[in-house]
Amino acid sequence: MEEKVAISMAGVEQNRPHFKLGPLDLEVPAGYVTALVGPNGSGKSSTFRLLLDLAKPEKGTVTVLGKRVGGGDDVELKRRIGYLPENTNSFEDSLKAEDKAAFVRQWYPDWDVNYYRELLRLFEIDSSLKLGKMSKGMRRKFELALALAHRPELLLLDEPSSGLDPIAWKKMIGVLHRHMERGDRTILIATHIVEEVRRLADYIVFMDYGRVLGMYEKDELLSSWSVLFVQGEGRPEWLLRTVPGAIRTEEAGGSVRIVTSRAQQAERWCESEGYRIVARK
């Protein structure tokens, strides 16, 4: 049986003054969780914005849940999507969470008030607070509850765990697993967190410099993932561009933490370049 596609991007290009997205060709399978992984500024959030018609491509076509995006009547399409953006809007700061929820739910005929309340309870959210008075984590959890409450066919999550403590993170993973239980829903999640990819994703798409580098099955790929700590500081950006398979690099107290999707090649590279590996996970 032919696999269904939830998102299709064909020859998509978007030009910004200092950044070119694309050409992007991408097919995200329906019924699975696909992780979008790439360094800062690689174009993940820009891709989400194109999928939601919040930005227009100069070239190419974007198709979501079988509908061409930007083709006119997007209201029906948007009702089938849940979106958690990377950043919150500061102009909503003086709005009470419950007032925002009351506004948002009008757009979604499938809004499930019981499920929404269950999520508020689970995440211990006080919806009587103004959004600007919430902690970063609480606001993130609230926005996640809003994105989920109409049980969307397609859930677009842009770095959902940013600001969450480990307990909230585990709850979020549980909620997303339950969301996928029916088997016909799709999640596209931009993330930097290896454990999130490990626990959630079926497929992984790598992006860099506005291009898709490849799409892989998680199980096939993770066997070759690892986290290396190499001695030396001040060069994480350079190492990101140079170490084989590097997905993320950051300073970690006198050493650099490197997440790589090609563990063996990365280790060999470190040896040959004289970078001492002080720990590996």
Ligand SMILES: Nc1ncnc2c1ncn2[C@@H]1O[C@H](COP(=O)(O)OP(=O)(O)OP(=O)(O)O)[C@@H](O)[C@H]1O
């Ligand atoms: N509204 C905009 N106008 C012009 N350039 C933009 C705009 N939004 C993003 N960019 C640029 O587009 C590039 C890609 O940014 P984007 O936010 O899509 O990356 P990202 O992969 O989501 O990064 P991060 O991991 O930091 O969230 C960056 O160089 C950014 O500066």
